Amino acid sequence: MLANIHNRLEIVSRWAVWVGGAALMAAALMVTVDVLARKFVGITMSGSDEYSGYVFSATTTWAYSFCLLHRSNVRIDAFYSLLPKPVAACLDVVGCILLFYYMSVMTYYAGISFGNSWQSNSVSITTLGTPQWIPQLFWFAGLLLFLITLVFVTLYATLSLFQRNWELVAKLIGVPSIAEVMEEETHGQDVVLATGDGAEGTR
Amino acid sequence: MVIGIVVGLLVLVLSAVPVAAVLGILSFVLDEVAMDGRLTAALAEIYWDKSKEFILVAVPMFILLGEIMLRAGIARRMYGAVIQWLSWLPGGLMHANIGSCTIFAASSGSSVATAATVGTVAYPEIEKRKYNERLFLGSLAAGGTLGILVPPSINLIIYGLLTDTSVPELYLAGIFPGLMLAGLFMVAIIGACIYRPSWGGVKVETNWTDRIRTLPDLLPPIVLFTAVVGSIYAGIATPTEAASIGVMVALIIAASFKSLNFKMLRDSFEGTMRTTAMIMLIVFAAIFLNFVLGFMGITQAMLAFIADMGLTPIQTIYLIVAFYLLLGMFMETLSMMLTTIPIVFPIVMKLGVPEFSDVWFGILITLLMEAALITPPIGVNLYVVQGIRTRGGKFNDVAIGAIPFVVSMLFMIVILISWPSVATWLPNQVYH
Amino acid sequence: SAEMQKKEFKVVGTWGFLDHWKEREGPFWKERLPKLSGGKLTANAKSQTELGLSGFEIMRLLKLGVYDAVHGVTGYVAQDSPAIEGADLSGVIQDLSIYRKANEAYRHIMAREFEEKYGAKLLMIYAWPSQQLWCNLGDKSNKNVSLKDLKGKKIRTYSTTLGDFIEGIGGSAVTIAFAEVVPALQKGVADCGITGTLPAYNAKWYQVVTHNIRVRLGYASSFLAMNTKVWNGLDAETKALLKKELAILEEEMWVATAKNDERGMNCNAAGPCDGPTGGMVPVEPSMADKAQLKDVVENFVLKRWAKRCGTQKCLDEWNATIGKISGMKAAM
Ligand code: NA
Ligand code: NA
Numbered sequence: 001m002l003a004n005i006h007n008r009l010e011i012v013s014r015w016a017v018w019v020g021g022a023a024l025m026a027a028a029l030m031v032t033v034d035v036l037a038r039k040f041v042g043i044t045m046s047g048s049d050e051y052s053g054y055v056f057s058a059t060t061t062w063a064y065s066f067c068l069l070h071r072s073n074v075r076i077d078a079f080y081s082l083l084p085k086p087v088a089a090c091l092d093v094v095g096c097i098l099l100f101y102y103m104s105v106m107t108y109y110a111g112i113s114f115g116n117s118w119q120s121n122s123v124s125i126t127t128l129g130t131p132q133w134i135p136q137l138f139w140f141a142g143l144l145l146f147l148i149t150l151v152f153v154t155l156y157a158t159l160s161l162f163q164r165n166w167e168l169v170a171k172l173i174g175v176p177s178i179a180e181v182m183e184e185e186t187h188g189q190d191v192v193l194a195t196g197d198g199a200e201g202t203r
Numbered sequence: 204m205v206i207g208i209v210v211g212l213l214v215l216v217l218s219a220v221p222v223a224a225v226l227g228i229l230s231f232v233l234d235e236v237a238m239d240g241r242l243t244a245a246l247a248e249i250y251w252d253k254s255k256e257f258i259l260v261a262v263p264m265f266i267l268l269g270e271i272m273l274r275a276g277i278a279r280r281m282y283g284a285v286i287q288w289l290s291w292l293p294g295g296l297m298h299a300n301i302g303s304c305t306i307f308a309a310s311s312g313s314s315v316a317t318a319a320t321v322g323t324v325a326y327p328e329i330e331k332r333k334y335n336e337r338l339f340l341g342s343l344a345a346g347g348t349l350g351i352l353v354p355p356s357i358n359l360i361i362y363g364l365l366t367d368t369s370v371p372e373l374y375l376a377g378i379f380p381g382l383m384l385a386g387l388f389m390v391a392i393i394g395a396c397i398y399r400p401s402w403g404g405v406k407v408e409t410n411w412t413d414r415i416r417t418l419p420d421l422l423p424p425i426v427l428f429t430a431v432v433g434s435i436y437a438g439i440a441t442p443t444e445a446a447s448i449g450v451m452v453a454l455i456i457a458a459s460f461k462s463l464n465f466k467m468l469r470d471s472f473e474g475t476m477r478t479t480a481m482i483m484l485i486v487f488a489a490i491f492l493n494f495v496l497g498f499m500g501i502t503q504a505m506l507a508f509i510a511d512m513g514l515t516p517i518q519t520i521y522l523i524v525a526f527y528l529l530l531g532m533f534m535e536t537l538s539m540m541l542t543t544i545p546i547v548f549p550i551v552m553k554l555g556v557p558e559f560s561d562v563w564f565g566i567l568i569t570l571l572m573e574a575a576l577i578t579p580p581i582g583v584n585l586y587v588v589q590g591i592r593t594r595g596g597k598f599n600d601v602a603i604g605a606i607p608f609v610v611s612m613l614f615m616i617v618i619l620i621s622w623p624s625v626a627t628w629l630p631n632q633v634y635h
Numbered sequence: 636s637a638e639m640q641k642k643e644f645k646v647v648g649t650w651g652f653l654d655h656w657k658e659r660e661g662p663f664w665k666e667r668l669p670k671l672s673g674g675k676l677t678a679n680a681k682s683q684t685e686l687g688l689s690g691f692e693i694m695r696l697l698k699l700g701v702y703d704a705v706h707g708v709t710g711y712v713a714q715d716s717p718a719i720e721g722a723d724l725s726g727v728i729q730d731l732s733i734y735r736k737a738n739e740a741y742r743h744i745m746a747r748e749f750e751e752k753y754g755a756k757l758l759m760i761y762a763w764p765s766q767q768l769w770c771n772l773g774d775k776s777n778k779n780v781s782l783k784d785l786k787g788k789k790i791r792t793y794s795t796t797l798g799d800f801i802e803g804i805g806g807s808a809v810t811i812a813f814a815e816v817v818p819a820l821q822k823g824v825a826d827c828g829i830t831g832t833l834p835a836y837n838a839k840w841y842q843v844v845t846h847n848i849r850v851r852l853g854y855a856s857s858f859l860a861m862n863t864k865v866w867n868g869l870d871a872e873t874k875a876l877l878k879k880e881l882a883i884l885e886e887e888m889w890v891a892t893a894k895n896d897e898r899g900m901n902c903n904a905a906g907p908c909d910g911p912t913g914g915m916v917p918v919e920p921s922m923a924d925k926a927q928l929k930d931v932v933e934n935f936v937l938k939r940w941a942k943r944c945g946t947q948k949c950l951d952e953w954n955a956t957i958g959k960i961s962g963m964k965a966a967m
Contacts, residue, residue: 014473021472024263025454031447035440038824044789044807046798049257052447056263057254063480066473072481073221076580080219081597088219095220102227102488109247116695120715120752125691127798127808129943132714136251175219238645244699245692252692258812364812367838371818438822441815490687497686498645498679498702545651545684 002156006069006172009149013065016145020059027052047128054135061142065149071176073099080175089169093157096173100150107143114140208233212533216580222535226488230495237499249494250487257443258364261312261357263479264446268427268453269316270471272307273323275457277423281306282324284417290407293400294392296328297342301392304346305385308353310427312360312446314576315478318347318584322591328404335402336596338395341577341604343591344584345388345611348573351536353381355431355449358536358569360442365544368561370442371435372630376562377569380619380626384570387611395607423456482583486537493541506546516554520620523547524571531575535583539575544568558623566626567619574612577605639872644678644865645702647693649857651682653834655763659891660706663884671880676873694860698753703865708763709745709856710794716748717944721953723856724940725766725800726932728961729920731893734762734854740956749860756866759859759881761888763831764896766797766855768848769903770827771820775845775916782850782924788826791816795943796936797829800852803935804927817843831855832899840903841913847903848918850928854892929963937965 027048034048067073075095080088116122117132124130153172160168208229215225234242253259272278282303289298303321311317322343329339351358354374363370396403430452434440440448457463496502509522530539551564576584579602588601619625648660664678683690690711697705713720722741728734738760746757770788772780786805792798798808806827811819819825821843828840829852835841859881869877902908904917920928941950950965958964 017476018469018472020476021267021468024267024472024475025450025468027260028264028267028447028450031444032451035434035444035448038789038807038809039439042787042807044809046792046808046810049260049443049810050255052260053255053257056260057251059263059476060254060479060483063476064484067477067480067484070477072477073223074481074485074583074586075219075221076216079217091218091220094218095224098215098228099221099224102224102231105231105243106227106246106250109244110251111247112699113247113251113695116715122714123943125710125714125720125794126810127792127795129795135255139251139254241645241701245696245701248692248695248699249688252689256689257810363815367813369818370815371822435818436822438824441811441819441824443812443815493687498681500679500681503685541687545687549652 002159005152006156009065009152010069013069013145013149016062016142017066020062023055023059027055047126050124050126050128050130054130054138058135058138058142061139061146064142064146068146068149068153071173075175085166085170086164088174089161089166092169092173093154093161096150096154096157100147100154103143103147103150107140107147110136110140110143216533221484222581223484223488226485226492230488230492233492233495233499238495242495242498245494246491249491253487253490254483258360261360261443261446262482263475264450265312265355265357266316266478267471267475268446268449269307269311269313269320270474271450271453271457271467272310272423272427273320273474274467274471275453275460275462277453277456277460278303278307278320279324280417280420281424282321284420286407287409287414287417291409292389292393294389294396294403295407296325296332296334296404297339297392297396298389300325300339300342301346301349301385301388304343304349305353305381306421306424308349308351308381310355310424310431310449311350312355312357312431314348314350314573314584315482315587317350318343318587319478319591321346322588326591326593330594332404332407334404335399335604337600337604338392338402338607339404339604340588340592340601341606341608342388342392344577344582344588344601344605345608346385347584347587348576348612349381349385352377352384352566352569352573354378355442355445356569358540358572359565361537361540362544362565362568363442365540366548366561366565368565369634372562372634373565374432374435374442375630375633376566376626378629380566380570380615383618383625384573384611384615387614388608391607391611423460426456427452482535482537485535486541489535489537489539490541502543502546506543506550510550510553516556516559517620519550519554520559520567523551524567524616524620527568527571528574528578531571532578533581534575535581536572536575540568540572558627560623560627562630563619563623563626567616570612570616570619574609574616577609639672639675639876640870641675642677642869642873644676644680644704646678646680647686647688647696647702647705647707648680648682649690649706649708651684654891654895655761655857655888656682656706659884659887663880668880672873672876676876694749694753694755697755697860697862700862700864702862704758704859704861706759706859707857709858710796710853712753715752717940718744718748718949718952719752720796721940721944721949721957722760723796723853724932724936725794725796725852726850726928726936727853727957727963729851729928731762731765731854731889731896733960735889737957737960738762738856740960741953744952744956745858749858750863753860754863755860756863757858757860758877759885759888761857761885762892763855763857764833764892764899766829766831766852767835768827768829768850768852769820769835769840769844769915770846770848771823771844772826772846775914778916778918780846780848780916780918781921782848782927785827785848789824790827790829791819791825792829796940797852799936799939800931803931813838816840820844831896832903833895834899836899836902836913841915845916846918847900847915848920849900850920850924932963933965937963938967941965941967 030048114136122132157172285302286299289302292298359373431445431449585601648656664680693707694712749755749757788806790801790806791811792808801808903913903915906912
């Protein structure tokens with residue numbers, strides 16, 4: 001059952017990343033069109049910078065969950081890699097709990113900030129006057145998705161820890177190792193690490 | 204207190220707690236101890252305010268640009284061409300690594316993107332041609348750092364933002380030092396391979412026919428460089444906007460190679476978003492830590508101490524260099540710039556040495572950031588290169604392999620301080 | 636005095652590299668106040684630059700109780716209240732002393748908004764050197780420039796009300812980060828920029844622009860506010876001391892602003908100046924310019940703002956204070 005939820009979260013976060021990437025590309029297109037229109041037609045549709053700022057803030061939080069599920073959070077593993085599996089598994093869970101603590105404080109205050117913007121009808125002081133709750137909602141939603149993922153992953157990993165299933169803990173939240181990267185590769189999941197692009201480097 | 208902070212930080216970092224959580228929780232603890240815990244309430248407001256800044260949009264844009272270049276096979280073709288031209292040197296393909304990184308750096312503003320792109324293409328060669336893995340990996344990590352010195356550059360944009368220095372002037376100033384540093388990297392490789400010829404791997408056969416035949420493969424990066432940097436000097440776009448233009452041009456190039464498709468885009472998005480998330484989670488935590496440290500007056504106290512020591516300008520500069528080399532071992536570059544430059548910059552400007560100008564200092568800082576990228580324990584480029592090792596291995600391999608290149612960087616820093624015009628000559632020709 | 640309470644204020648000031656902070660805000664909290672209170676009242680005061688803040692978030696943070704008091708620019712915190720924005724609408728007032736009177740008249744409305752939106756007590760109102768237009772028109776020998784010539788020009792803005800003004804004179808608004816303005820002006824990405832007289836000089840805009848069109852687009856109205864809970868927790872003696880001393884500081888602020896404004900204008904033109912002169916062509920608005928200005932302010936700047944404000948009460952309050960003093964009228 002837990003594995004099933006894990007899978008679903010993975011699918012949701014993957015979609016979030018696709019949408020975010022597409023939005024980023026759309027922002028690049030918008031800025032480019034703005035620049036060209038300004039140069040060659042003499043019109044400015046001011047605001048492409050503001051909109052792409054919002055796209056950036058939202059897409060970044062939307063990607064956190066994907067980053068977590070693919071164990072891409074930056075961790076210093078100089079000593080970690082020398083440790084026996086049970087100790088490493090404990091550190092994995094501790095790290096996860098600390099990250100959860102940090103992000104829950106963040107998300108709590110982000111919720112307050114969003115609530116403030118909603119209640120007092122805040123608008124940006126630029127020519128667009130964008131109501132701030134709209135971009136903040138997307139931003140906050142990404143943080144919530146991340147927090148939900150964190151809660152789930154932490155619980156799942158803690159449970160596995162008590163079951164002394166070190167392998168599973170490592171698979172959920174450990175620092176990726178060779179074998180796991182290979183496995184990811186066979187599932188066709190982890191594209192960056194497993195890219196076949198370099199295979200014929202010199203040809 | 205400072206000792207407590209350092210020890211606590213080390214324990215957490217060495218126990219492999221995610222760096223973002225380390226920085227965040229350290230901020231909470233400092234706030235609780237020194238400021239009655241009232242600063243923590245500012246966490247999300249500061250995050251939101253910074254995260255919608257247009258200038259930061261350049262970060263994912265440059266990463267996306269790199270992803271498209273990689274997945275459209277543009278990077279691989281370029282690497283193939285550079286091999287033809289550079290691999291006759293002792294050290295073979297490692298020179299192609301540096302050369303490709305330099306060319307790639309001229310269209311990308313990100314060191315991470317540069318190291319990841321060239322690294323992914325080059326990595327399989329280690330086994331195939333029996334290179335010394337450490338040195339080879341080190342050349343990738345170090346070559347990647349050129350991404351922020353050779354224009355365009357995310358770090359120079361941020362430096363310009365923080366100090367009101369002209370970004371186009373900074374870009375011009377980065378060209379010569381960037382090329383010189385690439386040269387020094389190659390000297391380091393030649394030196395190492397003369398010392399131990401076996402490190403240099405199996406020789407690659409090259410010939411003039413292939414050299415000429417592969418020349419067109421160098422064209423896409425040149426087109427990208429022209430689009431990104433050219434649009435700035437032609438007065439079409441601001442340096443931040445140019446990053447977006449670069450993405451569009453990269454897409455057009457990919458389409459012209461018939462490698463633009465749905466799957467390739469999806470993969471690029473995944474790679475871009477994951478790298479962006481990885482970096483930004485740390486950057487925002489670091490910005491908040493900066494806010495807490497700023498209120499506590501720790502950063503200011505440290506630098507006031509330097510300012511009060513009564514040193515000569517040159518001594519002060521070398522002290523600042525030492526400060527950044529030390530800090531750079533532990534901090535991520537964007538957050539290090541954001542936290543220290545508002546304080547260090549005025550000190551340098553107050554030295555009253557005309558050669559030590561705002562543009563010059565921008566290049567010096569960028570060199571120091573490059574060093575930070577490849578010094579352990581926290582060196583983002585070391586992680587990136589570790590990340591592309593599909594056959595795995597110890598993190599230490601990359602860190603040790605990078606040492607000769609850190610030495611090259613130190614040389615370059617001394618050159619820049621002794622002859623500031625290395626950086627300032629070109630922008631002075633164009634602008635003054 | 637013996638019974639005065641001990642208190643360390645946590646304070647955030649404006650930009651660390653500008654003289655309001657360096658010469659007045661900072662020294663007041665860090666030196667003058669401790670001295671005047673015999674060491675009872677002290678402060679941990681930092682500029683927003685030192686803290687890495689942008690200025691947009693400062694009132695939200697004051698409300699959350701992150702610090703006790705903050706110096707800020709009114710236009711930056713107007714995101715939650717159009718009435719606050721009303722204190723500094725572009726082009727309304729062309730003279731600093733009148734601007735001060737208008738701000739004085741509007742003060743009680745500002746104070747009410749600060750209390751309602753941010754739970755903050757307004758303690759001081761001051762300003763910065765006037766915001767003017769700096770244009771790259773190519774030819775310095777052309778002295779006969781008017782507002783009409785800005786039609787179709789690309790002008791860098793940073794706020795809603797400036798955008799309204801630029802639309803009114805037929806220009807097109809471009810948003811560019813401050814750091815990117817100088818190269819943008821030089822390369823023609825933008826034709827004109829808007830900034831204060833002294834900042835324009837300090838950032839060496841004279842190297843890339845030719846004309847200084849001296850239409851006052853505002854004076855960057857600024858304030859000092861304290862968290863109301865903190866203020867209410869102070870004893871009567873402390874409150875009295877703060878009120879008295881802040882009034883003196885406020886006076887110093889206005890005097891310095893007038894001096895800086897003058898200096899900025901002179902230094903950008905042909906002098907006299909204590910540094911290198913900028914050699915820009917100064918363009919004082921003609922009668923025709925002034926007539927156009929009034930038209931643009933009333934039909935674009937004030938009309939748009941009235942729409943943002945939304946209520947008749949908001950307009951009435953403005954018309955009865957700033958409107959009366961400036962001779963402008965805001966209507967839907
Ligand atoms: Na670059
Ligand atoms: Na480092």
